[in-house]
Amino acid sequence: MLRFRDLSFRYKIPLRATLLVLVTAVTLTAANVVREYEQLRTDLFANAESLGSVVAMTLITPLLHDDLWRAYEIVSVPVRQGQDSTLGAEWLLVVDAQGRVYASTRPREQPVGVTLAELGGSVARLAAEYDLAALRGSRAVELEEASDFHLLMPILFDGVNLGTLILAYPKSIFEPRFRSIVERGALVTLLVLALLLPISWYWGRRMADPLVQLADCMSRVGERIPVESEYRLYESRDEVGLAGTQLKLMLAALREKEALEQQIIASERLAAIGRITAGIAHEINNPLGGMLNAISTYKRHGQAERTLPLLERGLLQIKETVAALLVEARLQSHPLNAQDFDDLRTLLQPHLAPKRVQLVWQGGLLGTVALPSTQVRQILLNLLLNAVQAAEPGSEVVCSIEHGRESIEFRVANRGQPIPVERLNHLFEPFVGTSDGGNGLGLWVTYQLVQQLGGRIDVSSNAADGTVVAVSLPAPETDR
Amino acid sequence: MQRREFLFGMAALALPQAGRAEVAPSGVELRIGLTPVFLDDQAAFLNRWRDYLSARSGLTVAFVQRSSYREIVEQILGKTLDMAWLCGYPYVMAQEHLRLLAVPLHLGRPEYHSYLIARHDMAQVEGIDDLAGRVFAFSDPNSFSGSLYPRFLLHERGQSAAQHFRRSFYTWSHRKVVEAVAAGLADGGAVAGYVWETLARLHPEITTATRVVGRSPSYGFPPFVVRADLRPSLAATLQRVFVDMRDDAEGARLLQTLNLDGFVPGDTAMYRSIREMVRLVEQR
Numbered sequence: 001m002l003r004f005r006d007l008s009f010r011y012k013i014p015l016r017a018t019l020l021v022l023v024t025a026v027t028l029t030a031a032n033v034v035r036e037y038e039q040l041r042t043d044l045f046a047n048a049e050s051l052g053s054v055v056a057m058t059l060i061t062p063l064l065h066d067d068l069w070r071a072y073e074i075v076s077v078p079v080r081q082g083q084d085s086t087l088g089a090e091w092l093l094v095v096d097a098q099g100r101v102y103a104s105t106r107p108r109e110q111p112v113g114v115t116l117a118e119l120g121g122s123v124a125r126l127a128a129e130y131d132l133a134a135l136r137g138s139r140a141v142e143l144e145e146a147s148d149f150h151l152l153m154p155i156l157f158d159g160v161n162l163g164t165l166i167l168a169y170p171k172s173i174f175e176p177r178f179r180s181i182v183e184r185g186a187l188v189t190l191l192v193l194a195l196l197l198p199i200s201w202y203w204g205r206r207m208a209d210p211l212v213q214l215a216d217c218m219s220r221v222g223e224r225i226p227v228e229s230e231y232r233l234y235e236s237r238d239e240v241g242l243a244g245t246q247l248k249l250m251l252a253a254l255r256e257k258e259a260l261e262q263q264i265i266a267s268e269r270l271a272a273i274g275r276i277t278a279g280i281a282h283e284i285n286n287p288l289g290g291m292l293n294a295i296s297t298y299k300r301h302g303q304a305e306r307t308l309p310l311l312e313r314g315l316l317q318i319k320e321t322v323a324a325l326l327v328e329a330r331l332q333s334h335p336l337n338a339q340d341f342d343d344l345r346t347l348l349q350p351h352l353a354p355k356r357v358q359l360v361w362q363g364g365l366l367g368t369v370a371l372p373s374t375q376v377r378q379i380l381l382n383l384l385l386n387a388v389q390a391a392e393p394g395s396e397v398v399c400s401i402e403h404g405r406e407s408i409e410f411r412v413a414n415r416g417q418p419i420p421v422e423r424l425n426h427l428f429e430p431f432v433g434t435s436d437g438g439n440g441l442g443l444w445v446t447y448q449l450v451q452q453l454g455g456r457i458d459v460s461s462n463a464a465d466g467t468v469v470a471v472s473l474p475a476p477e478t479d480r
Numbered sequence: 481m482q483r484r485e486f487l488f489g490m491a492a493l494a495l496p497q498a499g500r501a502e503v504a505p506s507g508v509e510l511r512i513g514l515t516p517v518f519l520d521d522q523a524a525f526l527n528r529w530r531d532y533l534s535a536r537s538g539l540t541v542a543f544v545q546r547s548s549y550r551e552i553v554e555q556i557l558g559k560t561l562d563m564a565w566l567c568g569y570p571y572v573m574a575q576e577h578l579r580l581l582a583v584p585l586h587l588g589r590p591e592y593h594s595y596l597i598a599r600h601d602m603a604q605v606e607g608i609d610d611l612a613g614r615v616f617a618f619s620d621p622n623s624f625s626g627s628l629y630p631r632f633l634l635h636e637r638g639q640s641a642a643q644h645f646r647r648s649f650y651t652w653s654h655r656k657v658v659e660a661v662a663a664g665l666a667d668g669g670a671v672a673g674y675v676w677e678t679l680a681r682l683h684p685e686i687t688t689a690t691r692v693v694g695r696s697p698s699y700g701f702p703p704f705v706v707r708a709d710l711r712p713s714l715a716a717t718l719q720r721v722f723v724d725m726r727d728d729a730e731g732a733r734l735l736q737t738l739n740l741d742g743f744v745p746g747d748t749a750m751y752r753s754i755r756e757m758v759r760l761v762e763q764r
Contacts, residue, residue, distance in 0.1 A: 066649075067649070067650075068647070068649035068665075069617070069649050069650065069651040069652070069656060069660060069665075072660070072663075072665050103665065107663055107664040107665040107666075108601075108664035111615065111664075112615045112646075112647050112665065112666075113615065113646050113647045
């Protein structure tokens with residue numbers, strides 16, 4: 001679902017402008033309605049009072065002479081003539097001094113001679129709440145829940161209350177006025193909106209475009225940092241312009257950092273080459289020294305039968321070192337199968353007992369895998385031996401095998417001292433390993449084998465999870 | 481009581497207005513009194529009728545409209561009026577001072593009825609008895625059909641209007657009796673049958689809101705009368721003008737507007753039953 005906050009500023013700004021206009025229009029119209037209501041109410045009661053006082057005065061003689069018909073004719077006049085007027089009375093009622101209907105413009109509902117209480121409705125409430133006989137001046141009454149406003153007008157003659165004139169005005173009398181105010185308000189609002197919408201649309205674009213440029217530029221930052229010619233930023237000193245300037249500065253800084261990293265990587269490579277060279281030189285120098293000694297001994301004493309074996313041993317040592325460095329896999333081997341893991345278990349058994357380490361296997365192969373078994377066995381053997389060696393006594397070493405659709409993954413995990421971070425970066429370089437008795441080529445060889453098989457190897461090590469080496473090898477599907 | 485008032489009125493008005501006795505017989509001006517009972521709201525028609533009567537009689541005719549029979553009778557007795565269209569009741573009350581001139585013909589007869597009407601939405605009302613405890617509208621207190629006859633009906637039952645009705649009032653006009661009942665101000669009323677029928681022709685929207693629930697027997701139609709002391713030759717001329725009205729086109733048109741068929745000289749005997757009724761009712 002599209003949420004408002006996800007909308008572009010191009011739409012948000014016109015929509016907000018519309019909302020503002022609507023809120024303003026509604027508020028103003030409501031204020032107008034209230035004001036008009038007050039005004040109309042005042043007008044209505046003023047009108048009612050002037051009408052009421054005239055009618056009440058005219059009613060004095062008919063009441064004194066008990067001329068009912070005349071009284072009826074008098075009260076009927078405003079109702080008959082006020083039919084079209086918006087402030088016309090709905091009905092008029094003359095109540096005699098005894099509180100009975102004397103004459104009404106609605107004689108069917110308010111029959112002659114009936115008491116107000118018998119009539120019921122709002123008239124009865126008026127009679128109950130106001131002492132009509134004691135009324136000395138007009139009184140405007142707005143009963144709650146009644147559909148009419150009422151004006152009570154005493155008919156006084158020489159200070160004597162002859163009766164009361166009640167005028168009723170429907171509250172709905174204001175409706176047409178209110179409707180016209182609301183209609184006018186709506187019309188003005190529509191006009192204002194028609195004028196404002198294109199303007200706010202234009203503003204929306206003006207505001208959104210620099211932001212869109214900014215967002216576009218930021219989205220390009222990923223694998224590489226875009227150069228300045230590839231993007232265009234809005235230039236100004238407002239907030240958006242400042243953000244653009246800051247972004248430019250940031251991108252420049254990022255580019256600098258990238259260059260610096262490239263330099264560091266290059267120099268680290270050179271350093272690694274130096275270390276390897278030194279290692280190789282050292283490995284070759286030792287037997288070389290021995291052999292040169294043997295040759296000089298041979299020159300002095302001439303004992304060939306003692307010299308040649310020495311030379312042979314030295315050369316073999318050099319060959320071994322070189323072979324290990326080259327890691328050439330020319331050996332023909334069968335495809336990997338479950339039997340290879342049984343062999344690995346047998347081979348590892350003697351190393352487990354001294355440290356009381358338990359080897360746990362998880363998962364397995366689904367069938368034969370088209371991978372050279374010798375190399376895979378070598379990789380796993382190296383990793384497992386390292387893990388057993390690093391494991392703390394009495395702990396477990398877990399080897400899990402996950403045979404997927406297109407790859408096979410081995411994970412070797414052990415608990416123990418984690419590998420320091422600074423060593424992790426150089427873990428697979430030759431002659432780095434410090435394991436006692438090793439030549440520091442185990443992980444190097446493992447790395448080379450994995451590379452040759454087109455796989456990848458990852459190491460993670462921390463105190464909580466121990467050390468986990470994950471090897472993932474591509475394994476094209478074969479017959480299972 | 482009312483007779484006494486009439487006489488008092490006559491006495492009061494007779495002296496200052498004495499000079500007028502010579503004016504009318506001189507042929508200069510004839511003043512005819514009308515009440516709201518008939519034709520109160522048709523000024524244009526009255527002008528046409530006035531012109532017609534003036535042309536026919538050779539007199540200057542003027543209509544004088546007053547709101548009640550009493551005022552008209554007082555003015556006739558005071559000689560400020562020479563002629564009037566009166567109801568049978570005030571006529572018999574002042575018969576010794578008046579002379580019958582012409583009696584209108586309605587539906588071919590010089591008679592009319594008193595109608596008892598009720599609100600159209602009061603289906604259960606079938607007569608004056610059913611209006612007990614309700615609001616009742618009379619027309620003029622001196623009207624036969626709009627007052628005397630219903631009071632006579634109550635008198636027969638040994639009751640008065642005040643006893644029988646919750647409230648009763650006078651509208652001083654037959655037409656307004658119909659309007660009061662139609663509006664619902666009164667539940668029932670008494671009205672001249674002639675007025676109700678005429679109104680039903682001209683303003684059916686008013687009469688349809690009412691319902692005739694009782695018709696009296698026939699009584700003499702409200703007559704045109706002249707002062708008893710009006711010159712007999714003049715009275716005879718006027719009588720001829722009225723009686724001959726239906727014989728010429730303009731007169732016939734005027735009669736049509738009045739919803740009358742014509743005029744006949746009439747006979748005082750036609751009003752004897754009304755006089756009898758007055759005696760009965762006023763005896764109480």
